[in-house]
Amino acid sequence: xxxVTQTPRYLIKTRGQQVTLSCSPISGHRSVSWYxxxxxxxxxxxxxxxxxxxxxxxxxxxxxxxxQFSNSRSEMNVSTLELGDSALYLCASSLAPGLDTEAFxxxxxxxxxx
Amino acid sequence: xxxxxxxxxxMSVQEAETVTLSCTYDTSESDYYLFWYxxxxxxxxxxxxxxxxxxxxxxxxxxxxxxxxxAAKSFSLKISDSQLGDxxxxxxxxxxxxxxGAQKLVxxxxxxxxxxP
Numbered sequence: 255x256x257x258v259t260q261t262p263r264y265l266i267k268t269r270g271q272q273v274t275l276s277c278s279p280i281s282g283h284r285s286v287s288w289y290x291x292x293x294x295x296x297x298x299x300x301x302x303x304x305x306x307x308x309x310x311x312x313x314x315x316x317x318x319x320x321x322q323f324s325n326s327r328s329e330m331n332v333s334t335l336e337l338g339d340s341a342l343y344l345c346a347s348s349l350a351p352g353l354d355t356e357a358f359x360x361x362x363x364x365x366x367x368x
Numbered sequence: 369x370x371x372x373x374x375x376x377x378x379m380s381v382q383e384a385e386t387v388t389l390s391c392t393y394d395t396s397e398s399d400y401y402l403f404w405y406x407x408x409x410x411x412x413x414x415x416x417x418x419x420x421x422x423x424x425x426x427x428x429x430x431x432x433x434x435x436x437x438x439a440a441k442s443f444s445l446k447i448s449d450s451q452l453g454d455x456x457x458x459x460x461x462x463x464x465x466x467x468x469g470a471q472k473l474v475x476x477x478x479x480x481x482x483x484x485p
């Protein structure tokens with residue numbers, strides 16, 4: 255069974271640009287969550303999607319957005335990139351919210367903003 | 369809002385010995401889940417062990433066990449017979465019960481564990 259797949263693994267962007275990261279959950283998983291990991295702030299929750307709907311959102315500016323497709327794959331987008339957006343972005347998938355299930359993480363996308 | 373605190377930024381242990389990583393949390397909820405995740409240099413977060421708050425019995429998974437003290441809001445991880453492969457960043461995490469922002473994990477700052485051969 256394939257795990258959570260995040261693409262690309264590494265990305266370098268320039269300030270002001272926008273970026274789109276992709277996450278393919280484990281087959282059969284319908285819930286996808288995104289986290290930002292930085293040395294200073296640690297791991298912070300960005301948002302959660304289920305059935306193409308955003309269920310929960312963390313405390314991030316509107317430049318951070320996401321969506322989920324009918325096949326449960328999810329994308330997150332960051333517009334007008336800032337140096338502080340440099341981070342490891344982790345995606346986690348689980349069967350569905352409301353169930354006693356664990357979250358499985360992908361290997362992350364390392365975003366560097368220069 | 370829930371918070372998770374790991375007071376040990378770094379820990380080291382000799383191979384084959386036992387080490388305990390500390391975690392405290394703050395919540396007003398009575399039912400919740402607690403987790404320990406391991407993040408090796410490959411960066412992938414791997415679930416080590418989980419504990420349901422309604423269960424009084426401490427969870428164990430092979431060489432990994434927890435000491436869950438609900439009243440004290442403490443959740444420590446004990447690693448017995450430490451192995452070189454245990455070297456990683458360890459994160460303590462909290463999750464509310466299902467149905468209310470169910471999959472949101474609140475993480476501590478992490479403890480970097482080094483295993484000395």
